[in-house]
Amino acid sequence: MFEIAKRNKNEKAFGNWDTFPNGRRIYWFELKGKRGWSAKYLKEVDKFEETIRFWQEIFNEKNELVEIHEKYPVDKGHIKIIK
Numbered sequence: 001m002f003e004i005a006k007r008n009k010n011e012k013a014f015g016n017w018d019t020f021p022n023g024r025r026i027y028w029f030e031l032k033g034k035r036g037w038s039a040k041y042l043k044e045v046d047k048f049e050e051t052i053r054f055w056q057e058i059f060n061e062k063n064e065l066v067e068i069h070e071k072y073p074v075d076k077g078h079i080k081i082i083k
Contacts, residue, residue: 006049014043023047036061 011017014027028042037060044053054072059065064083070076 003049010043010045010049014041024052025049038063 010025010027014029016029017025017027019025024044024046026042026044028040031039031041033039037058040057040059042053042055042057043051045051051072053070055068055070057065058067058069065081067078067080069078
């Protein structure tokens with residue numbers, strides 16, 4: 001069984017989440033920038049609330065995904081999305 005404290009901490013820190021049938025969850029929160037851009041921080045956990053993946057998505061003023069920065073389990077740096 002997962003730790004209730006970890007789930008409570010994630011829910012409080014992120015405020016939004018999706019739960020999947022296998023118990024996996026993706027938590028997220030968004031930050032709006034000064035020039036219309038925004039960043040979305042996402043954390044994927046397994047059914048035991050252990051972190052599987054943590055990443056950031058950057059959106060331009062048209063709400064188009066322009067960059068992804070995967071930070072965990074390996075920091076892959078910023079990856080530009082080319083259309």
